[in-house]
Amino acid sequence: MKKKQVIVSMMSVATVGLAACGGSGEKADQKDQFSVAMVADKGGIDDKSFNQSAWEGLQAYGKDNKLQKNEGFSYLQSKSQQDYQPNLSRLARGGEDLVFGIGNTFNEDIKTVADQFKDTQFAIIDNVVEGKNVTSITFKENEGAYLAGIVAAMETKKDHIGFVGGMKMDVIERFRAGFEAGAKSVNPKIKIDIQYAEDFAAPEKGQAIAAGMYGKGADIIFPAAGGTGNGVFTEAKNRKKNGENVSVIGVDRDQKEEGMPEDVTLTSVIKRVDRAVEDTANAAKDGKLEDGKTIRYGLKEDGVDIVPSEKISKKTLTALEKAKSDVVSGKIEVPEQ
Amino acid sequence: MKLERFYGILIPILSIILGMVVGAIVMVIGGYDPIAGFDQLFYGIFGEPYSIGETLRAAAPLIFAGLAVAFAFRTGLFNIGVEGQVLVGWMVAVWIGIEFDLPMAIHLPLALIGAGLAGALWASIPGILKAKFHVHEVITSIMMNYIALYVTNDILRHVIGITNERTESVKESASLASPFLQEITDFSRLHNGIFIAVIAALVFWFILWKTTLGYELRAVGFNKNAAEYAGMGVNRNIILSFVISGVFAGLAGAMEGLGTFQNMTLNASFTGVGFDGIAVALLGANNPIGVVLAALLFAGLNIGGLSMQQIGIPPELIKIIIAFIIIFVASGYAIRLVIEKFTVKKESKKAKGAGQ
Numbered sequence: 001m002k003k004k005q006v007i008v009s010m011m012s013v014a015t016v017g018l019a020a021c022g023g024s025g026e027k028a029d030q031k032d033q034f035s036v037a038m039v040a041d042k043g044g045i046d047d048k049s050f051n052q053s054a055w056e057g058l059q060a061y062g063k064d065n066k067l068q069k070n071e072g073f074s075y076l077q078s079k080s081q082q083d084y085q086p087n088l089s090r091l092a093r094g095g096e097d098l099v100f101g102i103g104n105t106f107n108e109d110i111k112t113v114a115d116q117f118k119d120t121q122f123a124i125i126d127n128v129v130e131g132k133n134v135t136s137i138t139f140k141e142n143e144g145a146y147l148a149g150i151v152a153a154m155e156t157k158k159d160h161i162g163f164v165g166g167m168k169m170d171v172i173e174r175f176r177a178g179f180e181a182g183a184k185s186v187n188p189k190i191k192i193d194i195q196y197a198e199d200f201a202a203p204e205k206g207q208a209i210a211a212g213m214y215g216k217g218a219d220i221i222f223p224a225a226g227g228t229g230n231g232v233f234t235e236a237k238n239r240k241k242n243g244e245n246v247s248v249i250g251v252d253r254d255q256k257e258e259g260m261p262e263d264v265t266l267t268s269v270i271k272r273v274d275r276a277v278e279d280t281a282n283a284a285k286d287g288k289l290e291d292g293k294t295i296r297y298g299l300k301e302d303g304v305d306i307v308p309s310e311k312i313s314k315k316t317l318t319a320l321e322k323a324k325s326d327v328v329s330g331k332i333e334v335p336e337q
Numbered sequence: 338m339k340l341e342r343f344y345g346i347l348i349p350i351l352s353i354i355l356g357m358v359v360g361a362i363v364m365v366i367g368g369y370d371p372i373a374g375f376d377q378l379f380y381g382i383f384g385e386p387y388s389i390g391e392t393l394r395a396a397a398p399l400i401f402a403g404l405a406v407a408f409a410f411r412t413g414l415f416n417i418g419v420e421g422q423v424l425v426g427w428m429v430a431v432w433i434g435i436e437f438d439l440p441m442a443i444h445l446p447l448a449l450i451g452a453g454l455a456g457a458l459w460a461s462i463p464g465i466l467k468a469k470f471h472v473h474e475v476i477t478s479i480m481m482n483y484i485a486l487y488v489t490n491d492i493l494r495h496v497i498g499i500t501n502e503r504t505e506s507v508k509e510s511a512s513l514a515s516p517f518l519q520e521i522t523d524f525s526r527l528h529n530g531i532f533i534a535v536i537a538a539l540v541f542w543f544i545l546w547k548t549t550l551g552y553e554l555r556a557v558g559f560n561k562n563a564a565e566y567a568g569m570g571v572n573r574n575i576i577l578s579f580v581i582s583g584v585f586a587g588l589a590g591a592m593e594g595l596g597t598f599q600n601m602t603l604n605a606s607f608t609g610v611g612f613d614g615i616a617v618a619l620l621g622a623n624n625p626i627g628v629v630l631a632a633l634l635f636a637g638l639n640i641g642g643l644s645m646q647q648i649g650i651p652p653e654l655i656k657i658i659i660a661f662i663i664i665f666v667a668s669g670y671a672i673r674l675v676i677e678k679f680t681v682k683k684e685s686k687k688a689k690g691a692g693q
Contacts, residue, residue, distance in 0.1 A: 076646045080609055086391050086643055105502055105602060116524050167605055169502055198487060200605050
């Protein structure tokens with residue numbers, strides 16, 4: 001191994017035409033401490049949403065255990081879906097003890113790599129993968145979206161609201177189903193426009209869809225569409241500048257800032273990916289991770305929630321509290337699709 | 338002519354070196370150690386059997402995509418629609434791989450042919466529009482990319498069927514996976530497609546330089562009017578060039594569908610294979626050997642770049658290096674001027690020296 005590395009270093013030095021000086025050869029750093037890593041999906045580590053939240057969770061884990069970045073916790077980014085498997089495999093080879101795949105499309109790759117590295121623990125967010133060494137973490141987005149539906153239906157002046165989905169897939173359908181159920185629990189006759197952008201990274205499409213919905217008379221839109229949702233904010237801000245009273249319900253994180261300076265964010269549905277990652281990493285470190293478990297984070301587990309923003313009226317807040325306790329107690333069951 | 342060939346090889350090589358030098362400078366500016374960075378990059382390409390396997394795996398679709406772009410370019414056409422042709426090829430390959438139950442000797446070739454035909458069909462549309470109505474192929478082929486993206490998603494959802502964001506896996510009889518190749522590369526996803534890609538490069542060479550059709554296609558590429566004057570059907574050749582280019586592109590999709598992934602996912606955005614193919618063809622000087630080498634280089638940079646993250650260097654750095662390589666290749670004429678200036682001086686000095 002060492003010899004190979006030296007040859008490789010020499011080749012690299014020669015090829016680049018830099019002065020000699022052998023490589024330091026520090027890659028196969030054998031870690032004796034417990035070490036956790038995550039692979040971000042195509043969105044990148046700074047996507048202001050899902051991946052970023054997961055990384056915040058890992059950083060919190062690092063802080064809990066007084067670790068430095070890259071010594072005990074780290075991340076790898078992926079440029080395309082092709083990169084998921086090499087990234088996962090590289091981390092497992094490098095001796096990581098727990099490897100996260102952030103996003104539902106990691107399912108097949110985690111399954112394959114988990115089969116090859118039976119001594120490494122894996123975890124996937126937003127999907128379920130069978131396997132003794134895989135922990136699956138999913139969220140009850142429908143419960144958070146249910147609350148958003150209640151807020152939208154109670155705060156709308158026109159009894160007309162909208163939902164923009166990134167793509168028709170299970171996670172997004174949970175958002176949609178919960179939102180619809182929540183709104184209809186307040187007003188069964190409410191008009192809800194539903195449209196999908198077929199893209200998670202196209203703000204211009206989000207803006208076009210929002211323009212259509214606001215134009216037809218909706219005054220509150222809930223986007224669950226990643227970066228595409230930013231376009232919904234842009235459209236709402238433009239309209240508010242022109243005196244229209246429209247607003248947006250944020251998703252994944254508290255998106256109050258996205259709505260500034262026109263302040264169009266009514267509230268946000270929060271999905272605590274960070275908490276799930278932190279909890280799982282700590283459990284694994286303490287040896288408390290159960291084999292092949294699926295963990296579902298809902299309202300009850302503080303995995304999803306809604307921001308009690310000052311823009312929500314007292315009456316709505318009271319209704320929210322009641323709905324929350326009903327969902328937590330199981331009195332209300334929110335549909336998933 | 339000999340000199341042309343010399344520059345044809347020298348400029349890409351110089352461009353690669355210059356691109357890496359710029360990459361090293363960017364690393365220094367960013368506060369990273371470039372020697373450690375390149376050390377890790379090369380380790381990430383050659384250091385382990387796994388990474389060699391993944392590099393070859395990533396090269397197969399890039400070879401096909403590069404050949405597709407290069408083929409059209411030889412006829413003076415710019416096929417930017419490779420990305421869309423990859424998607425339809427990928428989809429048809431997977432669909433045949435799932436739907437049919439046949440012995441491997443029939444099933445696998447059938448899936449490959451299906452993918453090639455799908456790509457050809459998709460590419461024929463901009464070809465026909467160009468030939469019959471003089472619609473610029475760059476515009477139509479770009480638009481066909483978007484149509485392909487959304488049409489394939491819709492067909493995947495409503496015809497082929499999606500569970501858990503992807504199709505079922507293709508049957509073993511249609512799969513390019515090779516347990517042997519996987520084993521010797523420590524369970525990378527390397528599959529038999531790389532051999533087909535190399536054969537395709539040979540076919541590319543054979544069609545263009547050993548057949549009458551190829552002669553005509555190249556003649557149209559050199560000078561459309563002269564070709565027409567010589568009695569060649571220019572319109573027919575434009576369509577044919579697009580169709581053959583589409584076959585290569587469709588097969589690039591088959592590499593992903595029957596090889597790397599064994600299934601197809603809903604795509605929220607382009608895969609990038611087709612666009613990388615443009616860069617591969619450019620660096621490879623539209624020459625089959627050049628395309629194979631350029632595809633290997635890009636695949637290596639992409640796979641090795643992933644491992645650079647382990648010492649904290651962001652993977653975007655590789656994109657910078659690739660971008661600069663392309664800029665240098667594209668400005669090959671400038672590089673040539675600089676070289677000639679130096680060599681001419683030297684030669685005249687030499688001549689003087691000999692005279693004394």
